[in-house]
Amino acid sequence: MPLPPLAYRTDRIRPFQVMELIKRAHALAATGKPVLHLSIGEPDFTAPALVLDALERATRAGHTHYTGANGTEALRRAIAGDYARRYGVEVSPSRILVTAGASGALSLGCCALVNPGDRVLMTDPGYPCNRHFVAAYDGIPELVPVGPETRFQMTAELVRKHWRDGVKGALLASPANPTGTSLPFDELSGIVDEIRGRGGFTIVDEIYLGLTYDDAPRTALALGEDVIVVNSFSKYFHMTGWRLGWMVVPEALAPVFEKLSQNLYICPSALAQHAALACFTPEATEIFEARREEFRRRRDYIVPALRELGLEVPVEPDGAFYVYVDCSRFSDDSSAFADELLRNAWVSLVPGDDFGENQPKRYLRLSYATSMENLEEAVDRLRRYLGDRERA
Template sequence: MSLNEFASRLQNIEPFHVMELAKMAARLEQEGRHIIHMGIGEPDFTAPPAVVAAATQAMADGKMQYTSATGLPQLRAAISDHYRSVYGLEIAPSRIVVTAGASAALVLACAALVEKDAEVLMPDPCYPCNRHFVAAFEGKAKLISSGPEHRFQLSAEMVRAHWTDVTRGVLLASPSNPTGTSILPDELKAIIDEVRARKGFAIVDEIYQGLSYEGAPFSALSLDDDVIVINSFSKYFNMTGWRLGWLVLPERMVAQVEKLAQNLFICASSIAQYAGVACFTPESIAIYEERKAEFKRRRDYIVPALESLGFKVPVTPDGAFYVYADCSALSDDADQLTIDMLNEAGVVLVPGLDFGPFTANTYIRLSYATSMENLQDAVARLRRFFDARKVKSAAA
């Protein structure tokens, strides 16, 4: 094999189009254009003072060595306490594995569970990297069209209908990227029951669970001890670049995942881990809850604003910081529409192309993880953009 020949698995992994749009936007900014970014899902808030102070103190104290592959004991204990205080769940620290972001958690889960040619069911639309994690271990992501009538999520009925002899499990996200919608607890229980009846695995990505705006806090861990839950410090805890996340596993999986973590990652960043402990202080939690309320305020502004522009929002997002909007009344090519909005209005949105074929041409994703001022400016720019298109169309 020469350096010009690559592993065949790369054929199953597509480029991330949101990053391509980000590069286009960067070129326009270099030309002096002012661009409003509502593409990448990254909070505009940063880590609270106590978290930054904890990282600074850890460096000053020389706490920069490797940690256990499963994470600092005090961080695992803090995460366990968090499940108790927020969700009323008793999750033993021994079941928690600290990871280098949620991405590393998904890599470890897929490495442990996905065999060659095994199918994993997931909804279309879904976060593209999730299906690529499956492909990286030579499994096959089986995307199931999940429209607004299903809140863009899998249902128990879909699991029954699409499970085959080569299906091994499901990979879900609640709340979801790109839709901001959650799986209702009764439906999630029914899905897990279907998977258990077939001796499969259920991985639930809960990285946006802290940013749920409706109802009481809920985790899939309350439904089944065997469910595998992914979480992260990136979204609710505003620590995207720190690359820190965690897995909650059944006890019998911990030793196997630890072995994988030792070989693939050694450990998550020690500095990020010491900082992560400070995320759970009452002072930090109070800041996070204020920021969560601000995200909700932005959601409550942007959804009707999009509808006033001609987009349709068939399911109001109940979590995360995304809106998945139907643009079919405005264009039959979401990809080209986002390029035009960038070039002509200076607003970055993401086409459905990244999130699966069924909604690729008719939906766009908007991230409202930016200031209210930016959201209002973006709506004004888009209004002028669509008004100009109407004038051109009438003149033609």
């Protein structure tokens, strides 16, 4: 029986190769090999007990019905309060939409702002799904090559250089996946001014903002109400599988986003929303901050350890839990090298192919969202294997 033809946009969306690689690593582990997973962009921590307790209370209280499409009033007020306490920025709860993860928020943003054929600036390398959100709404991801000289981040100069007919805005990430680098706030301000002056939109993905290590984090919301910000409970709050995020939009556009959410998603998970209220208690904040310090400790171990092995780290990450590693000393094909390390050292890393077109064969992404014990064991395995490899 013939199948119906697929929409042409499906050809523009490539498989998420990280997930394919993780499947191979798990298949190898299933054969009994002690694979160390340094490929997964997910905290090894889970939601703390007080959040789980809040979930249980919400379940027993019957909070399982639809909520408003933009989330519960209580959670939106809690998020607004967190912006005031942590970043010193006043945000009206009416500008906040709770979403089905940051992915739901980015999808809504592209649905609302991207017309067919519109071009959207984003960095290359960058998180692959961001390209695909734009493509899913028939927009065109305009990839801007970035490298160590700009900390793998966009600059105002690059916006000026790459803005052309058809460009409508930019989708940025700070701190970013796969590089773990942040936009200096002055540079972000300049970027916003450049885009604003051209009548474009700026969306900033701040999903890793809470996991910033070297300087006090600052939200792009401080740059004006026209900047759209996306965040999530997945990374700093360690609730990946709960699929809960949010976005902050201009007041005048909030009804439009709410309308789209009503039709596309109905509402975010009611139970996850009720449980997430516990994330903003002083007790929870103490836990999350202690875990942030643990991520910093892991970064401070793994970066010099990789450099000692000859795996160059051209830019030290200041956020998230990733290191973008230059493996060119050992291979001119990071995909083949990642497969070699998986098969021979049982260490799973992600090749750069997933993250764009700018020198992907040169780089690997390492995630240090795992225990120090695992990181130390991974370094030992890599040291032994790379040493044997060079002597062979």
